Amino acid sequence: MEGYTFVITEKPDAAYRIANALDDKGKAERLVEKGIPYFIAYRKEKIVVVPTLGHLYTVTQSGKEQGSRYPVFNIKWAPLYQVKRKADRSRIWLQVISNLAREANRFIDACDYDLEGSIIGYCILKYACGEKQSVAKRMKYSTLTKEELQRAYDSLLPNLNFALIESGLTRHEVDWLYGVNLSRALTLATKRIGGYYATLSTGRVQGPTLKFLVERERDIAGFVPTPYWTIKAQITKEEKQFEATYKRNPVKTKEEAEKIAETCRGKKGIVESVEEKKLILPPPVPFDLGELQSEAYSSFGYLPILTSTTTQQLYLEALISYPRTGSQKLPPQIGYEDILKKLSAWHEYNRLARELLAEPKLKPNEGKKSDPAHPAIYPTGKLPEKALVGAGKNIFDLVVRRFFAVFGSPAIRQIIRVTINIDGESFTLTGKKTVEEGWLRFYNPYRKLEDVPLPLFQKGQEVEVEGLILENKVTQPPPRYSPKTLLQKMEEHNIGTKATRAGIIQTLYDRGYIRDEKVMVSELGVAVIDTLEKFCPSVVSVEFTRQLEEQMEAIRQGKETKERIIARTIENLKEVTTNLKVNEKAVGEQLSRALQMAKIRQKTIGSCPICHSGKLSIIQSKKTNKRFAGCTNYFKGTCKAAFPLPQRGIIEPSERVCYSCKWPTVQVSLRGKKRWILCLNPACLNKIQKIKEAGVK
DNA sequence: GCAAGGTC
Known part of the structure; x- marks a missing residue:
């Protein structure tokens, strides 16, 4: 040949x-x-x-x-x-x-x-x-x-490009050296000291991500709620009631709030000003993977990892373009018109696609981010061979409508602010209305903006004040991260890549470092961060990634070499691992204790409804090998409470009592099926409950 | 098998 x-x-x-x-x-x-x-x-x-x-x-x-x-x-x-x-x-x-x-x-x-x-x-x-x-x-x-x-x-x-290659090889090797050595150090200390075997891990991305979460836990734990008051005035106009908010909300003390309410009570209000503003909402930018994952979480509650696997499937069926992209750009070469024409063959998209095709010129509203290898995510125009279902259907629809929306014209909202003076105190009423739908029409139902109607007010007009409402509130701690906000935080600090972030969050769940959708850090997660902060603070810091990037840039410019950076990495790791070994006992004890607590937590359902002093725990019978919920006081011989549990599926404590009889409940999940809540009370009339009914998040 | 990164 x-x-x-x-x-x-x-x-x-x-x-x-x-x-x-x-x-x-x-x-x-x-x-x-x-x-x-x-x-x-x-x-x-x-x-x-x-x-x-x-x-x-x-x-x-x-x-x-x-x-x-x-x-x-x-x-x-x-x-x-x-x-x-x-x-x-x-x-x-x-x-x-x-x-x-x-x-x-x-x-x-x-x-x-x-x-x-x-x-x-x-x-x-x-x-x-x-x-x-x-x-x-x-x-x-x-x-x-x-x-x-x-x-x-x-x-x-x-x-x-040998300089680029050398920097890439360095990135892999540095990550391996830190990740594998520190992961082994954590795992082995726990095994040798506590006798527990659990795979523990950390790395340049896992470390800082877990630390963000731990820091949030610390902020929440250290948060001191402070009370405050808000004041609203009930206004009547054309026989309709409106609530105008006090301009100087929030008010710090009850006394002050009551004083203000007192001066206003029984007085008439006078319209001081009516301001009208036009708010221009530009069309959204095309989806990169991170933005699509965020939007799919907001719209459907899909975890980033589900969006990631679903887009991969849609891509393999040629329905959408390459999904692992960081680009928010749609170059004309993809053929806007051709795609729209193909989509218009589909009943659901016919009207919107034709509307865009009637435009004299199609120009997408592009974002700043670009990707050296791929454009943003867009529908190819190909129609599915068999009807899409579930996540595939939803995400495809989201991608199509977003594609339409980026070609839309800006939406315009009218904001009307009415200031009402009641005996020297100012209150405001705000009305909102979409006056130009623009791109919103194409992106329905994924961006809903509510209208708040307001009758016509005129300056100098007198209005009736029906009453004043005082509300006592307390400041809230910062919210826990959701899969969406955590992903955004990682992106913001440039750790991980569009293809790996969702998976790395999943790893933190798999290791037992975090749990729940509104992410809570377990004792184990805290112990891991504690240990690393003491012995190797660099690996839990976002600075590490920044430094690595700098070093890689230096390699690309010929100012550094892979050998020198690896040698420095090894030198540092020698010191870190020696320290970890010297302190293995303390490290192992802390991690084992956390692991033990996590194991107990996973088994503890709630307080015993019979003796009220013990705890109901998930127990595997040694005789029958069946599991049941038994009271911890059984071993003391003071309580024999025991309740049957399903033998199949995963059982977790729900951390909620039954809404109907206040007994402890567990969460049961069978593979591939929805979770449900089971009340342990044999006599309960609502033994099986949906997650929503039970109030579990 | 532990990382993080790419791909199906």
């Missing part, structure tokens, strides 16, 4: 698009070898375009000693299948790549032109293609459009 040009891409979709763009006839040949797809294109020459599947190489411990020891500083790069279980497909994938590289006489790296993409291509060329990294050319493109890809191919960069 004659030689050909070998092009490596980061993922199958990119290989498909590149091959088609390069092929003279615009239609490359798709071949499959051992289940792995690749493409052949002709463009004066034969081009074989082969995808990889993200990282097929990773950092791992070198040498034979693999046991549970730390610190470990000898690392190497190895194929993923040697490191990870269930990675057989990656072994075959590499075989296919190697085979296709053998006959090639020219090599081109066409992976995403970013940090990770650069290492992905480099490792394939170096390890799977036989040291071709030094002769390979680099194809640099920023969108997967035909014109851009052809341009990129015709103006190849002569070399790989």
